[in-house]
Amino acid sequence: MAEAVDMRPDEEVLRCDVVIAGGGLVGMSLAAALAGARVATTVIDAQEEQAVLDARHDGRSSAIAFGARQALAATGVWPGMAAAAQPIWHIRVSDGDGTGRVSRLFLDYDAGELAPPGARWRAWPPPPPAEGSGAHGFRSAELDMAGVAPLGYIVENRATREALLGRLAVLPTLRHLRPARVAGVERTPGKATVVLTDGRRVEARLVVAADGGESRLRLEAGIAVMRLAYPQTAIVCTVTHTLPHEGVAHEHFLPSGPFAMLPMVPDPATGAYRSSVVWTERNDLAPAMLRLDEARFSFEMQRRFGDSLGTLRLVGGRWSYPLRLIHAERYVDHRLALIGDAAHVVHPIAGQGFNLGLKDVAALAEIVVDAMRLGLDIGSLAVLERYERWRRLDTVMLIAATDGINRLFSNDIGPLRLLRDLGLAAVDRLPPLKRLFMRDAMGTLGELPRLIRGEAL
Numbered sequence: 391m392a393e394a395v396d397m398r399p400d401e402e403v404l405r406c407d408v409v410i411a412g413g414g415l416v417g418m419s420l421a422a423a424l425a426g427a428r429v430a431t432t433v434i435d436a437q438e439e440q441a442v443l444d445a446r447h448d449g450r451s452s453a454i455a456f457g458a459r460q461a462l463a464a465t466g467v468w469p470g471m472a473a474a475a476q477p478i479w480h481i482r483v484s485d486g487d488g489t490g491r492v493s494r495l496f497l498d499y500d501a502g503e504l505a506p507p508g509a510r511w512r513a514w515p516p517p518p519p520a521e522g523s524g525a526h527g528f529r530s531a532e533l534d535m536a537g538v539a540p541l542g543y544i545v546e547n548r549a550t551r552e553a554l555l556g557r558l559a560v561l562p563t564l565r566h567l568r569p570a571r572v573a574g575v576e577r578t579p580g581k582a583t584v585v586l587t588d589g590r591r592v593e594a595r596l597v598v599a600a601d602g603g604e605s606r607l608r609l610e611a612g613i614a615v616m617r618l619a620y621p622q623t624a625i626v627c628t629v630t631h632t633l634p635h636e637g638v639a640h641e642h643f644l645p646s647g648p649f650a651m652l653p654m655v656p657d658p659a660t661g662a663y664r665s666s667v668v669w670t671e672r673n674d675l676a677p678a679m680l681r682l683d684e685a686r687f688s689f690e691m692q693r694r695f696g697d698s699l700g701t702l703r704l705v706g707g708r709w710s711y712p713l714r715l716i717h718a719e720r721y722v723d724h725r726l727a728l729i730g731d732a733a734h735v736v737h738p739i740a741g742q743g744f745n746l747g748l749k750d751v752a753a754l755a756e757i758v759v760d761a762m763r764l765g766l767d768i769g770s771l772a773v774l775e776r777y778e779r780w781r782r783l784d785t786v787m788l789i790a791a792t793d794g795i796n797r798l799f800s801n802d803i804g805p806l807r808l809l810r811d812l813g814l815a816a817v818d819r820l821p822p823l824k825r826l827f828m829r830d831a832m833g834t835l836g837e838l839p840r841l842i843r844g845e846a847l
Contacts, residue, residue, distance in 0.1 A: 402589060402590055402591055403590075403591045403592075403593055404432060404565065404590065404591070404592045404593070405430075405592075405593045405594070406430040406431060406432045406565065406592065406593075406594050407424075407429050407430040407431065407594060407595055407596070407758075407762070407768065408424055408429060408430070408431045408432070408594055408595070408596045408597075408598060408758065408768070409431075409432045409434065409582070409584050409592050409594040409596070409597045409598065410431065410432070410433045410434065410598045410600050411434050411572050411584065411597065411598065411599055411600060411601050411606075411607055412433075412434070412435070412599065412600030412601035412602065412730075412732070413433050413434070413435025413436070413437065413566070413568060413600075414600060414602065414730070414731075415452070415547065415550055415551060415554065415730075415744060415747070416600050416729055416730030416731070416744070416747035416748070416750065416751060417433060417435075417598070417600030417601075417729070417730070418433065418551075418554040418555070418558060419461075419462070419465070419467070419554065419747070419748055419751045420598060420600065420729060420750075420751045420754065420755060421433045421558055421561075421564055421566075422465040422466065422467050422554060422557050422558060422561070423461075423465045423751055423752070423755035423841060423847065424755055424758065424759070425558070425561035425562075425563045425564035426465050426466055426557075426561060426847070427755070427759045427846075427847040428563050429563060429758065429759065429762065430563045431563060431564050431565070432564075432565045432566075432567060432592050432594070433558070433564070433565070433566045433567065433568075434567050434568075434570050434571075434572055434584065434586065434592070435566060435567065435568035435569065435570065436568070436569055436570065436571050437568065437569060438568060438569055439555060439568065448547050448548065448551075448709070449626050449627060449628065449706060449707050449708070449709045450546075450547045450626050450666070450709065451544050451545060451546045451547060451628075451652060451654060451666035452544070452545060452547055452550065452741070452743070452744040453478070453542055453543070453544055453639070453652065453741035453742070453744070453745070454475070454542055454543045454544070454545055454550075454744065454745065454748075455541075455542045455742075455745045455831065455832050455833035456539055456540060456541065456542055456832040456833060456834060457745075457749075457832060457833025457834050457838065457842040457843075458542075458744070458745045458748040458749075458833055458842070459475075459542070459543060460841070460842055460843060460844035461748050461751065461752050461839075461841040461842050461844075462553075462748070463844060464840075464841045464844050464845060464846055464847075465557070465841065466557050467553050467554055467557045468553070469553075470552065470553030470554075470556045470557060471545055471549050471550055471552070471553035473655070474545050474546060474549035474655055475543040475544070475545045475549075475655070476543060476544045476545070476637065476653045476654050476655045477540035477542075477543055477637050478501075478540050478541045478542045478543060478544065478637055478638075478639045478653065479500075479501045479502075479538075479540055479541070479636070479637035479638065480498060480499060480500055480501065480541075480636075480637065480638040480639070481498070481499040481541060481638075481639045481640075481641065481831070482496060482497070482498050482499075482638055482639070482640050482641070483496060483497040483498075483499075483641045483643075483814055484496040484497075484640070484641070484642050484643070484814075485642075485643045485799065485807065485810060485811050485814065486642055486643065486644055486649075486694070486696075495811040495812065495814055495815035496814055496815070496818065497814040497815070497817050497818045497824075498818060499541060499824070499827070499828050499831065501538050501539065501540055501541050501828075502538055503821065503824070503825060503828065504538075504539065504825060504828060504829070504832075505538040505539075539832075540637070541639075541828065541831060541832055542831070542832060544639070544652045544653055544654055544666060546654070546666075567586070567590075567592075570586050570587075570588065570590075571586060571587045572584055572585070572586060572587075572601075572606065572607070573585045573586060573587045574610065575597055575607060575610060575611075575726075577597075577723075577724055577725045577726065581593050581594065581595060581725070581769075582594055582595070582596065582597045582725040582726070582769060584597060594769075595725065595767065595768050595769040596725055596726075596727065596758065596768045596769040596774075597725055597726050597727075597769075598726075598727050598728075598729055598754070599611075599726060599727070599728045599729070599732040600729050600730050600732060601732055602730075602731045602732060603714070603716050603731040603732070603735040605728065605731075605732035607726065607728075607732070608718060608728055608732050611723045611726055613718050613719060613720050613723065613728070614718075614719045615716050615717060615718050615719065616715070616716070616717045616719070617714070617715070617716050618714060618715040618716075618793075619712070619713075619714050620712075620713040620714060620715070620737065620796070621672060621673050622646070622647045622670050622671065622672060622673060622712075622713045622796075622800070623670070623671055623672075623673050623676035623710050623711065623712055623713065624668055624669070624670055624710065624711045624712075624713055624738055625667075625668075625669040625670075625671055625676060625679060625680065625708060625709070625710050626666070626667065626668055626669075626708070626709045626710070626711065627666075627667050627669075627704055627706065627707070627708045627709070628654070628664055628665070628666055628667070628704075628705050628706050629651075629664070629665055629667055629688070629691065629702045629703060629704055629705065630657070630662045630663060630664055630702075630703050630705055631663050631664075631665060631699035631700050631701065631702050631703070632663070632699070632700030632701045633663065633698070633699050633700035634663050635651075635653040635663060635665055635699060636653075637653055638653060639651070639652050639653060640652075640695070640698075641739075642694070642695060643799040643800070643810075644670075644694060644800075645800065645801055645802035646670060646671050646672045646675070646800065647670025647671065647672075647739075647796065647799075647800045648668070648670050648739050648796075648799065648800075649667075649668075649669050649670065649694050649695060650666075650667065650668040650669075650738075650741065651665045651666075651667060651695060651699070652665055652666040652667075652668065652741070653665055654666055663699070664705075665699065667691060668738060668741075669691065669694070670713070670738075670739075670800075673712070676710060680708055680710055684704050687704055687708070688702055688703050688704045691704070713737055713738070714735055715735060715736065715737060715789065715793060716731070716734065716735040717733075717734050717735075717785070717786075717789060718732070718733050718734065720778065721733050721777065721778040721781060721782065722771065722774035722775060722777060722778045723771075723774075724769070724770075724771055725769035725770075726769075726774075727754055727774055727777060729747060729750040729751060729754060730746075730747035730750060730751075731743075731747070733750065733781075733785070734746060734785050734789065736788060736789055736792050737792040737793060737796050739792050739795055739796050740788075740791070740792050740795070740831075742788055742792070745833055746784075746785060746788060748842075749781065749784065749833070749839070749842065750781055751841070752838075752839035752840070752841035752842045753777055753780045753781050753839045754777050755839075755841065755847060756839045756840055756841065756847060757773060757774075757776050757777050757780075758773075759847045761773045780837070780839075784836060798810055
């Protein structure tokens with residue numbers, strides 16, 4: 391690899407190879423990948439560590455596909471979050487009318503269908519937990535399903551954030567500036583300089599915008615976006631339930647939008663069964679739902695989801711997020727690359743937002759590290775355009791799929807309801823097509839970066 395840029399401060403100027411503007415999950419994941427490969431990296435983060443680890447900061451959990459888990463393991467992050475990661479063994483996709491009634495035609499993704507010969511597997515739905523099978527009837531999925539890779543995992547964002555911060559803290563070529571804000575970026579033929587609001591300057595060969603859907607760096611670079619506001623709001627919360635989830639993630643389509651029930655690890659303090667809820671509601675109805683008291687809110691969730699998990703009870707806070715689609719017309723410019731939400735914001739219908747960002751991370755990190763080994767300029771368009779070519783088609787296809795599925799399912803039109811129910815049932819009964827969709831959901835299809843394959847950079 392080419393010699394790393396000196397990270398020592400020179401008066402008010404800091405120097406490194408790569409500056410990452412944004413300390414969210416995707417930005418920190420890129421920092422872990424690059425600094426783990428001894429690339430001198432600086433993260434500029436607007437928020438204090440204590441604030442982002444507060445339980446009130448972000449109530450969301452993220453679906454982490456199997457391929458994304460491979461990348462987090464390869465960068466040394468996964469060990470810090472594995473205990474908080476609930477494996478997904480089944481994904482059940484169903485259609486309903488919002489009153490608890492569910493179509494008898496559904497789609498069930500079963501990790502066992504991808505199991506290698508000789509793997510132990512138990513059918514779903516399982517029998518009720520036996521007495522003495524563990525606290526609150528919980529059984530270790532890893533023990534029951536030896537040799538079978540899960541479809542993915544559900545992890546609280548707070549746990550992922552904590553694991554990332556722990557990993558960054560031990561990487562010697564990583565500098566984490568927080569709280570710090572970007573005032574502007576000066577890009578010249580030979581370098582980029584990020585100017586902070588406190589007057590400090592950070593010089594690098596490459597600046598990475600990981601500063602969210604309303605990216606300031608993207609705007610400053612003059613990169614246009616395609617933008618669409620959905621007439622929907624995502625309501626996010628955590629619930630306990632009286633029956634075990636058995637590692638099953640539910641995607642239940644309602645006329646207002648999808649209602650997802652995502653399995654979580656048991657409550658560390660009580661052992662109670664838990665799931666994360668992503669409830670998509672019409673914009674005009676969401677505020678009223680958020681104002682309901684805890685008992686009524688729990689009742690409305692139960693009415694929409696049904697009783698397959700027993701009694702649902704809200705625990706903790708509620709958060710809401712307006713749903714939108716944003717897609718940058720370019721992912722790169724001279725000495726600038728966009729990753730994560732700065733490049734694309736997608737509908738959460740398939741739970742692929744963080745996974746899409748981790749694919750960006752894996753591709754860009756591989757391209758940067760390989761270019762440095764060859765002595766190339768990592769901020770040149772000749773290098774960065776490979777990243778754009780690698781990531782654009784995959785992103786466009788996911789945007790088209792999530793937008794199309796949302797439009798098809800988020801309505802109560804009789805002929806469309808019949809069409810989609812028949813479609814779900816057809817896929818469920820076509821094993822080759824079903825396995826293809828499952829591998830895609832696991833993030834293991836296509837030209838995969840080394841990190842997604844679980845390999846070191």
